[in-house]
Amino acid sequence: MTTLPPVVSLTDCADPNALARQSTRIATLFGSTPTVLPLTGPDPEGAAALTLLDLLRSTDLIGGPTLPVTVLVNIAPRDGHWPNGVPFCFFRYGEHLVISTLNRRVLAPLATYLGLTEVQVTDVREVLETAAGDWAELSAAEVEEMVRTQFRSLWYVPLLARWLADGRPVPARPAPVHPEAAADEVRVAVVDNFGNCKLDRPAAELPGREGAKSLFVRNRLDGRDVEVRCYDRLPDVPLGEPGITVGSSGIGFAELVVRGGSAAEVFGLNQGDRVFHLTS
Structure with a gap:
């Protein structure tokens, strides 16, 4: 059986019920209990930006090879409009896999301080239909249920993480990440x-x-x-x-x-x- 990496999740969907459901779903898919860090303050985007930067920085200064970690970030942008929520993207930092909402404020510090230049943006329907036609046992009705739900961080993201950890050919499109101009x-x-x-x-x-x-x-x-x-x-x-x-x-x-x-x-x-x- 493939050894899967531990999972760390940063999320603003952080009431006890949400944390219990997310933890259970990730544990079911990865075989171990994740570390779920709730970001519930008045500025979850700012907290997520620094916390994600710190989390990835903590894998440096090791003096040798590291073991992979999967990081999930669910922080919806506080501006803009998307038909059913902001898309999810992914990228790798060394051996580590990060799956995040496409939140420019959260990702910009990684461009500024870690050299991140692009992410791979996914479309929920495209990914689920590709998986159902290739490697996943999902019916058309189950795909449609996950496509339509607003709770994509619960139903879609853990599946996306597992498929990427398994090396599945998940369809995605590159999008640039730019450092933000220094705020005043x-x-x-x-x-x-x-x-x-x-x-x-x-x-x-x-x-x-x-x-x-x-x-x-x-x-x-x-x-x-x-x-x-x-x-x-x-x-x-x-x-x-x-x-x-x-x-x-x-x-x-x-x-x-x-x-x-x-x-x-x-x-x-x-x-x-x-x-x-x-x-x-």
Whole structure:
């Protein structure tokens, strides 16, 4: 029997019922329980973008060959319109397989920092009808049910992942992925369990960081601009003081921290909130 890779799933469809169904379906297809990471905050696209970048980065610096992992990403774009939801695409990063909604904001950091240039976009009906005519035991009625459902992340994506892991000739069309132009605003991508605010930009790209050694952060609790000093590492920040450091995420992405406390609580910040405006 073919040894299948472990599955990690990032999804904004994350209530207990949805997680139970998705976990069971993936386990049935892959023979092991997946790791399902719910992204339920106010800006799931921003969290997914940083988390996917971090997930793939975590497979580097190994010092030798790696074992393959399959990653599923279900984060619907918050703009635009599709007849029955955004298409799903796939690509490989080394030996690792990623299947994702075609979400430009989620994929753009991979183009910027990992060199991703294109993805393979699938059409649900085309894939299912091809599979049913070749390798899958699916009736016409079952194909039609999966084509019409809005719950494609449950019914279609796990099948697509299994077929790609098996090396099936899944039909797809290439689409380019471009780095996004650097936004004028730097925002909180993820708030970790310590209250550190992981930002969506490398520390080296923050305004004036190299020369000024400090930046102004708006405190959302009282509306004041607070001068916050830049440090290389969290241990360099004085106890009880705020600081901007080179964090653990991305390619040297910045973090707003309070040593021994919660930057999110001190500054009233949440996922998706603006921290700096680069032209202000």
